[in-house]
Amino acid sequence: MIYLKHIAALALCALALALWVCAPPAQALAGGQGAIITGNPAPTPQQIHSLIMRAIENQHQDDRALEEFERTERTVARKGENAEVLTDLTERIVPSAAGNIKLKMAENGVPVSPQLYRTELEFAVNALDLAMHPNDRYNEDLAKVDKRRHDHAELVDNAPKAFRVTWAGRETRADASGPRTLMKFLLDPDPDYRPINRFAASFQHVRATLWVDEAQAQFARLEADIATDITFGGGIAGKVYHGGHVVMIQEEVAPGIWLPTLYNYELDGRKFLFAFGVHERTEITRYRRIGPRPQAVETLRNELNNLTAATPTR
Secondary structure, three states: OHHHHHHHHHHHHHHHHHHOOOOOOOOOOOOOEEEEOOOOOOOOHHHHHHHHHHHHHHHHHHHHOOOOOOEEEEEEOOOOOOEEEEEEEEEEEEEEOOOOOEEEEEEEEOOOOHHHHHHHHHHHHHHHHHOOOHHHHHHHHHHHHHHHHHHHHHHHHHHHHHHEEEEEEEEEEOOEEEEEEEEEEEEEEEOOOOOOOHHHHHHEEEEEEEEEEEOOOOEEEEEEOOOEEEEEOOOOOOEEEEOOEEEEEEEEEOOOOEEEEEEEEEEEEEEOOEEEEEEEEEEEEEEEEEOOHHHHHEEEEEEEHHHHHHHHOO
């Protein structure tokens, strides 16, 4: 199955890196959901380069910071766009070196029982304990995560060749902190691009809009449209149909730290002979710095002890 959130995260960095090789900015274009600000001079290619290089470095810092932040994710899945709800799941996400630990908090609006939540919390404490005293199985899982990180870095390094970029003005958009002025760029596939792997090949089928916070040099919003079908294994293994749409938003959750607050997928396709659809909206809230593993396991252990002490005995 396609790891959609992983691809979206890669796309954010990759699309941003593509701006590094942009041509001289074109005239600002109208459109979009926010108000285009007129009367501001377009940045020079050198200014764009400087901004994006700072934003890339900040993105790397944000990615590292994410490994020390717990958060709450609410994912609503539908049959199709604007169709009936299939599942509504709220989970607490605790970061771990070998993959996130998920604690179910509510399903279809119904909170889980205190007993179930306490069991999940016990599992999280044990998993973080294992991370500090890893066995062979854990080391194997860690190696797989490291491999994905290596592939991610390779893709990002290659991404500047993937797109042709058009400056599209400055735009005011609101987030949790209030209105922000963002720089807007339009990205189209570069027909001369030669992808290095199947994920990179996906960029040939995508047209996107990227917003960058100019004041803080942070990537704020990505909207990508699947312009042509994306095939896997020559179309035998699967296909993502054209017409799909992906949105990813990042906001400032701590001073100087921008992390994802929304993923929205509207995609259809098939895997071998079987049709599938991914119509999901994930809202991410309640970011809290939980720290590195020793601090995180101590925090969760204290929480578990408090829950156990508060549970009446029979």
